[in-house]
Amino acid sequence: xxxxxxxxxxxxxxxxxxxxxxxxxxxxxxxxxxxxxxxxxxxxxxxxxxxxxxxxxxxxxxxxxxxxxxxxxxxxxxxxxxxxxxxxxxxxxxxxxxxxxxxxxxxxxxxxxxxxxxxxxxxxxxxxxxxxxxxxxxxxxxxxxxxxxxxxxxxxxxxxxxxxxxxxxxxxxxxxxxxxxxxxxxxxxxxxxxxxxxxxxxxxxxxxxxxxxxxxxxxxxxxxxxxxxxxxxxxxxxxxxxxxxxxxxxxxxxxxxxxxxxxxxxxxxxxxxxxxxxxxxxxxxxxxxxxxxxxxxxxxxxxxxxxxxxxxxxxxxxxxxxxxxxxxxxxxxxxxxxxxxxxxxxxxxxxxxxxxxxxxxxxx
Numbered sequence: 548x549x550x551x552x553x554x555x556x557x558x559x560x561x562x563x564x565x566x567x568x569x570x571x572x573x574x575x576x577x578x579x580x581x582x583x584x585x586x587x588x589x590x591x592x593x594x595x596x597x598x599x600x601x602x603x604x605x606x607x608x609x610x611x612x613x614x615x616x617x618x619x620x621x622x623x624x625x626x627x628x629x630x631x632x633x634x635x636x637x638x639x640x641x642x643x644x645x646x647x648x649x650x651x652x653x654x655x656x657x658x659x660x661x662x663x664x665x666x667x668x669x670x671x672x673x674x675x676x677x678x679x680x681x682x683x684x685x686x687x688x689x690x691x692x693x694x695x696x697x698x699x700x701x702x703x704x705x706x707x708x709x710x711x712x713x714x715x716x717x718x719x720x721x722x723x724x725x726x727x728x729x730x731x732x733x734x735x736x737x738x739x740x741x742x743x744x745x746x747x748x749x750x751x752x753x754x755x756x757x758x759x760x761x762x763x764x765x766x767x768x769x770x771x772x773x774x775x776x777x778x779x780x781x782x783x784x785x786x787x788x789x790x791x792x793x794x795x796x797x798x799x800x801x802x803x804x805x806x807x808x809x810x811x812x813x814x815x816x817x818x819x820x821x822x823x824x825x826x827x828x829x830x831x832x833x834x835x836x837x838x839x840x841x842x843x844x845x846x847x848x849x850x851x852x853x854x855x856x857x858x859x860x861x862x863x864x865x866x867x868x869x870x871x872x873x874x875x876x877x878x879x880x881x882x883x884x885x886x887x888x889x890x891x892x893x894x895x896x897x898x899x900x901x902x903x904x905x906x907x908x909x910x911x
Contacts, residue, residue: 549814549816551581559729566710567727570708570812571820582819582820583706584664597638599634600635601879606642607642607644609642610643613784619903620784620900621782622655624655628658628697631699633667636671639660639671640674656681660675662685663686671684695782700788700789701789703787703789704770704824711798716757720742723748724740726738736812764824764828767828767832775836779836784898787898790823791823795825795828802819830896840900841901844909848883849884852883852890853884854910895909
């Protein structure tokens with residue numbers, strides 16, 4: 548058992564079962580024992596690998612999409628180039644390298660990284676010290692500066708704590724039963740609350756049936772509203788890349804340790820815990836912000852990258868490779884774009900002002 552397991556156990560013994568969101572917040576972000584606070588989780592030696600770590604092509608094309616949006620909006624002389632949950636800093640480093648040839652872009656950019664993990668901030672500082680020294684770190688989006696905002700969030704929303712609700716059956720009563728974490732013989736176990744109406748899920752009664760599962764991310768709305776308000780007020784664009792679907796339906800909670808699935812409740816603080824992103828919730832929140840001054844556009848990651856020319860970029864890079872390096876490059880291209888890999892499961896949602904075109908790669 549982990550030290551965090553003991554702390555959560557004591558909390559439940561004192562106050563009763565906790566929500567899944569409360570459990571995830573402790574497991575992932577406890578300041579002393581939380582998963583992200585204590586390690587670099589990425590790469591072969593970690594628990595999972597993200598797109599920027601698979602190939603430089605991902606970050607290069609993200610950067611060029613943002614640079615084109617900057618050009619389309621009049622090339623503001625100063626702007627915030629921001630990333631939510633920047634991992635090791637690989638994506639931002641690739642963005643800066645790829646956009647260095649876009650005249651004026653990097654000179655106008657002020658880099659802002661929203662990151663709470665001390666371990667990952669250290670990694671980011673090491674990587675950012677060379678290509679760009681104008682970096683500011685933030686604990687959350689609320690402290691980003693008031694200026695045009697060009698933002699990327701890759702596999703950020705999937706790690707936000709969620710609540711999970713099971714629609715009640717006639718035998719249970721009416722409304723929803725919430726997943727809660729309690730104790731059984733000293734072991735953390737999941738169970739369901741009594742059925743009750745849930746006001747913020749009233750709109751899901753028309754598109755769900757008894758026993759269906761809906762996941763709700765409480766933090767999603769506030770973060771999305773903050774980003775959308777900044778873009779509506781000052782200009783900019785946001786690219787949100789993550790795995791998920793248009794609408795939450797079903798149990799998508801998962802935990803990874805050493806690149807393999809594991810019980811999310813067995814060793815809190817030792818495994819990455821995530822859930823699929825509800826892109827409808829992000830899009831609807833953004834579209835209703837600031838009097839409807841934000842448009843959204845959604846496509847799959849594979850289509851997005853192909854529109855931006857990843858096939859041509861892959862061919863250019865391949866010309867200088869051979870043997871194992873070439874094989875790895877071909878595998879990386881396939882992994883990023885093929886429908887059976889990340890190409891369809893991962894989606895790209897763009898947020899942009901109604902008086903601007905969509906970011907490149909997200910054309911309707």
